[in-house]
Amino acid sequence: xxxxxxxxxxxxxxxxxxxxxxxxxxxxxxxxxxxxxxxxxxxxxxxxxxxxxxxxxxxxxxxxxxxxxxxxxxxxxxxxxxxxxxxxxxxxxxxxxxxxxxxxxxxxxxxxxxxxxxxxxxxxxxxxxxxx
Amino acid sequence: xxxxxxxxxxxxxxxxxxxxxxxxxxxxxxxxxxxxxxxxxxxxxxxxxxxxxxxxxxxxxxxxxxxxxxxxxxxxxxxxxxxxxxxxxxxxxxxxxxxxxxxxxxxxxxxxxxxxxxxxxxxxxxxxxxxxxxxxxxxxxxxxxxxxxxxxxxxxxxxxxxxxxxxxxxxxxxxxxxxxxxxxxxxxxxxxxxxxxxxxxxxxxxxxxxxxxxxxxxxxxxxxxxxxxxxxxxxxxxxxxxxxxxxxxxxxxxxxxxxxxxxxxxxxxxxxxxxxxxxxxxxxxxxxxxxxxxxxxxxxxxxxxxxxxxxxxxxxxxxxxxxxxxxxxxxxxxxxxxxxxxxxxxxxxxxxxxxxxxxxxxxxxxxxxxxxxxxxxxxxxxxxxxxxxxxxxxxxxxxxxxxxxxxxxxxxxxxxxxxxxxxxxxxxxxxxxxxxxxxxxxxxxxxxxxxxxxxxxxxxxxxxxxxxxxxxxxxxxxxxxxxxxxxxxxxxxxxxxxxxxxxxxxxxxxxxxxxxxxxxxxxxxxxxxxxxxxxxxxxxxxxxx
Numbered sequence: 001x002x003x004x005x006x007x008x009x010x011x012x013x014x015x016x017x018x019x020x021x022x023x024x025x026x027x028x029x030x031x032x033x034x035x036x037x038x039x040x041x042x043x044x045x046x047x048x049x050x051x052x053x054x055x056x057x058x059x060x061x062x063x064x065x066x067x068x069x070x071x072x073x074x075x076x077x078x079x080x081x082x083x084x085x086x087x088x089x090x091x092x093x094x095x096x097x098x099x100x101x102x103x104x105x106x107x108x109x110x111x112x113x114x115x116x117x118x119x120x121x122x123x124x125x126x127x128x129x130x131x132x
Numbered sequence: 133x134x135x136x137x138x139x140x141x142x143x144x145x146x147x148x149x150x151x152x153x154x155x156x157x158x159x160x161x162x163x164x165x166x167x168x169x170x171x172x173x174x175x176x177x178x179x180x181x182x183x184x185x186x187x188x189x190x191x192x193x194x195x196x197x198x199x200x201x202x203x204x205x206x207x208x209x210x211x212x213x214x215x216x217x218x219x220x221x222x223x224x225x226x227x228x229x230x231x232x233x234x235x236x237x238x239x240x241x242x243x244x245x246x247x248x249x250x251x252x253x254x255x256x257x258x259x260x261x262x263x264x265x266x267x268x269x270x271x272x273x274x275x276x277x278x279x280x281x282x283x284x285x286x287x288x289x290x291x292x293x294x295x296x297x298x299x300x301x302x303x304x305x306x307x308x309x310x311x312x313x314x315x316x317x318x319x320x321x322x323x324x325x326x327x328x329x330x331x332x333x334x335x336x337x338x339x340x341x342x343x344x345x346x347x348x349x350x351x352x353x354x355x356x357x358x359x360x361x362x363x364x365x366x367x368x369x370x371x372x373x374x375x376x377x378x379x380x381x382x383x384x385x386x387x388x389x390x391x392x393x394x395x396x397x398x399x400x401x402x403x404x405x406x407x408x409x410x411x412x413x414x415x416x417x418x419x420x421x422x423x424x425x426x427x428x429x430x431x432x433x434x435x436x437x438x439x440x441x442x443x444x445x446x447x448x449x450x451x452x453x454x455x456x457x458x459x460x461x462x463x464x465x466x467x468x469x470x471x472x473x474x475x476x477x478x479x480x481x482x483x484x485x486x487x488x489x490x491x492x493x494x495x496x497x498x499x500x501x502x503x504x505x506x507x508x509x510x511x512x513x514x515x516x517x518x519x520x521x522x523x524x525x526x527x528x529x530x531x532x533x534x535x536x537x538x539x540x541x542x543x544x545x546x547x548x549x550x551x552x553x554x555x556x557x558x559x560x561x562x563x564x565x566x567x568x569x570x571x572x573x574x575x576x577x578x579x580x581x582x583x584x585x586x587x588x589x590x591x592x593x594x595x596x597x598x599x600x601x602x603x604x605x606x607x608x609x610x611x612x613x614x615x616x617x618x619x620x621x622x623x624x625x626x627x628x629x630x631x632x633x634x635x636x637x638x639x640x641x642x643x644x645x646x647x648x649x650x651x652x653x654x655x656x657x658x659x660x661x662x663x664x665x666x667x668x669x670x671x672x673x674x675x676x677x
Contacts, residue, residue, distance in 0.1 A: 013233035015326040025571045069248030094493040094602040112458045113587040116578045
């Protein structure tokens with residue numbers, strides 16, 4: 001496995017951060033460099049960091065039902081800037097919405113109870129696919 | 133003796149670990165030696181008497197079954213009110229009103245920051261008329277609402293409640309309910325950023341004390357929640373940390389109130405706590421009993437309160453959302469049942485159970501009804517309510533209660549040496565404790581050290597897991613309707629009176645007045661939630677935009 005740079009962020013007004021803090025630790029333990037930019041980010045703010053830091057993947061976490069609105073905006077913004085890095089979502093996301101997010105272009109959706117090994121494997125796979 | 137356990141070794145599934153969730157070792161059997169120095173008079177007392185180990189009231193559930201709270205709140209106040217009418221007819225007698233995120237931060241539904249979030253996690257409340265609509269058909273003297281809110285926003289909702297009571301012509305002395313007033317843990321316990329991003333911290337603390345002052349002088353039956361220990365526990369800390377951080381926070385708020393000149397024999401009378409009942413059954417029961425005893429001792433001995441009403445810790449409980457699983461969601465009903473029983477044996481005044489589908493989305497009508505029915509089975513069928521504190525005198529329960537009291541007390545001393553809980557939050561110590569706990573929990577689940585049925589043991593394939601009905605949100609529709617409503621509201625109000633009320637907020641803030649009556653005046657002059665916050669931010673010469 002090669003060391004990657006992964007940006008993690010919360011978007012919108014949601015402030016449940018247990019999941020994202022835990023995932024950050026999982027990915028750091030796996031040898032990746034994780035940039036976590038905290039809560040309440042807009043699509044513009046996320047994209048700015050993606051560009052400035054040249055990250056290999058982006059992970060966004062949601063618990064309070066704003067995933068469709070925020071992800072749609074983020075992907076539009078990324079497309080407008082011609083950025084092609086895999087985007088992951090995690091959190092309390094109903095299965096219909098998870099499928100809809102993937103149809104929009106999200107690489108993978110992690111729901112509660114996904115064990116560490118599984119998260120690492122799926123993220124590595126998507127990042128390998130993106131660079132291949 | 134147990135052999136030492138290597139915490140990092142992968143677990144054999146049938147190998148059990150004999151310790152509580154917080155790591156207190158559990159013996160094979162407990163006998164009289166476990167509680168050698170136990171003195172029933174000193175350590176238990178009678179229910180409703182110092183040190184309140186057996187419960188805050190004599191008679192407990194024989195006199196009155198706990199309040200079965202129902203969580204409700206979505207979309208507009210009118211829609212939420214319709215739901216409350218339906219649920220009240222179905223046997224719920226108290227409501228936790230959840231608020232949408234824009235309102236939780238003091239933004240109106242038409243604020244650009246509210247885009248996509250209006251009515252999603254709860255009801256949107258932007259005007260006094262919104263609060264009136266929420267109470268339509270009910271009086272705040274009849275039906276108990278607990279709004280999930282915190283300062284600064286809770287000062288505005290408190291002012292709204294007082295205005296609704298005044299408009300209905302009811303006596304303030306008869307108004308019931310719970311005013312949540314925890315400045316720190318409310319926003320899911322998490323990072324300091326949630327508290328400081330949209331309002332200055334000093335201003336938030338001032339409004340917290342303004343609320344306590346106003347309630348204790350004007351609304352003697354209204355509870356005010358001093359600590360939201362629930363949201364704190366949900367971050368993943370253990371039962372000992374939960375007890376210590378919850379009480380430590382309350383004692384700090386009491387110190388601030390006393391510094392303002394409020395009377396320690398008066399203002400804590402209606403203070404209440406919101407606590408989590410997690411899955412480790414006996415540890416949770418011991419936590420509740422130990423917290424009551426510690427609180428009583430601290431209030432009497434340290435704060436020197438001479439009013440027994442100020443010694444008794446009263447709390448509402450919610451079952452632990454963080455013990456629910458997304459996998460095999462119906463199993464969550466069993467978890468909630470176990471947690472509810474821990475709350476009952478622990479002496480809770482009010483209980484709200486999580487719905488089984490919360491790992492998938494926001495609760496549906498059907499899943500919330502199941503949660504209420506679970507409580508009703510315990511309350512009306514199981515018989516466990518029919519004598520007070522039935523576990524008292526159990527070698528194990530009393531020994532664990534003593535141990536929890538000692539552990540929580542020790543951590544409280546630690547917190548005191550660090551300058552108190554507010555200082556611990558400000559300097560990031562709490563956040564680092566929380567983050568360490570989260571990572572440990574994940575390791576424990578990954579290694580199966582902690583068994584999670586359906587997640588790391590007893591899994592089924594997704595195909596075998598029957599689908600459940602999911603709550604649908606209509607954020608775009610709610611946002612548009614509320615935006616149109618607020619546009620009309622602003623266009624139709626008397627602008628001159630509105631402007632005067634706004635400037636009175638500014639003057640009162642700078643003057644250090646209690647803001648609650650000032651906000652009541654503003655609301656009557658059609659100042660909105662968002663505008664009131666903007667005026668208070670401006671008065672502090674502070675802006676985040």
